[in-house]
Amino acid sequence: MPEIKTNNLTHTFGKGGENALTVLEDIDLTFESGSFNSIIGTSGCGKxxxxxxxxxxxxxxxxxxxxxxxxxxxxxxxxxxxxxxxAVFPWMTVAKNISYGPRLRGASKAQQAEIEAKWTEMVGLKGFEDRWPRELSGGMRKRVDIGRVYANDPDVLLMDEPFGALDAQTKERMQSDLLQTWNQTKKTVIFVTHDIEEAIFLSDKIVVLSSRPGRVHHIEEVSLPRPRTDDMRLTEEFLEIKRRLWAMLDH
Ligand SMILES: Nc1ncnc2c1ncn2[C@@H]1O[C@H](COP(=O)(O)OP(=O)(O)OP(=O)(O)O)[C@@H](O)[C@H]1O
Ligand SMILES: [Mg+2]
Incomplete structure (x- = not known):
């Protein structure tokens, strides 16, 4: 069953007003349940x-x-x-950040402890449960963010350039770890990025939006096998998709 669908979606900020700005136009998309999808497009196209x-x-x-x-x-x-x-809370430890949502919903101490143990491990923060966010690197704080969203057990994960501020090496590690977590949970992911290579490495489907107003310019189905490994980034198939998408984006 398709999970998220948009039908003829258009969005105009300040509609009807003098400064109305249409940023998205006629967007028809389907994101299948359990799939990994990326959205790419130039800055300001409405991602x-x-x-x-x-x-x-x-x-x-x-x-x-x-x-x-x-x-x-x-x-x-x-x-x-x-x-x-x-969006990590500086006044909570790693573990308490991760169990924040379940705690708000009244999870028992035992349930919280179970969630904290599971998700600190899943996002690679085992051993850092009692640390404060100020003691973590940018990549580790991102891991807390991801763990906290996963701990809420959503059906759909929406990620807006989560690795945009990270150095290339950390980013690649985070991408592989994210895929591993995704593989174990099979949540539907919709991932916004500027980075074409990141989109190819992660996704089943890549939506390319045109410049503002954003319209669906192209949909790339990525058939690289899973699990994805770093050496795939250098295969002809990968590079061909990269060249194709690169040519589509105005840059
Ligand atoms: N609340 C708002 N009110 C009015 N205009 C807005 C609002 N939010 C965004 N916009 C405008 O909508 C357009 C699209 O913004 P959006 O943040 O969706 O772009 P984006 O594709 O995510 O860009 P980037 O890649 O730079 O993050 C921009 O021109 C922005 O100025
Ligand atoms: Mg944006």
Whole structure:
């Protein structure tokens, strides 16, 4: 069953007003349940806007967006979002950051401990449970962010350039680790990035948006085998997709 669908989705900020700005137009997309999808496009084409609407932070001005056939309206634990800036609470330890959502919903101490143990391990932070965010590197804080969203057990993970601020090596490690976590949980992921190589490495499907107003310019189905390994980045198939997508983006 298709998980997230957009139908003729258009979004105009300040619709009807003098400064109305249409950022997305006629977006028809389907993201299958359990798939890994990326959205790429030039700066300002509406990627974050699209993701925020999927999170339910605001409604599209026209058209609809559905999750399993139900119109998305408002935020919901089923749709977890990792923002570009890390959203780690500085006054909570790694473990308490990770179990924040379940704690808010009244999880028992034992349930919290179980979630903390599972997700600190899954995101590679075992041994750092009692550390404070100020004691972590940027990549580790990103891991906390990802663990915290996963700990809420969402059906859909929305990630807005989560690795954008990381150095190349850390980024590649984070990508491999993310795929491993994804493989174990098979949540639907929608991942926004500027980085073509990152999109190819991670995804089943890449949506290329045109410049503002963002429209669906191209959909690339990536058939590289899984599990993905770093040496695939140098294969002819990978490079061919990279060249094709590169030529499509205005840069
Ligand atoms: N709340 C808002 N009110 C008015 N305009 C907005 C608002 N949020 C975003 N915009 C405009 O919508 C356009 C798309 O913004 P958006 O953040 O979705 O782009 P993006 O594709 O994520 O860009 P980037 O790659 O730089 O992150 C931009 O021109 C931006 O100025
Ligand atoms: Mg953005």
């Amino acid at each position: 974050s806007t699209l993701l925020k609407m999927m999170a339910g932070l605001f409604d599209p001005s026209d058209g609809a967006m559905t999750l399993d056939g139900t119109v998305i309206h408002g935020t919901d634990r089923r749709r977890g979002m990792v923002f570009q800036q890390d």
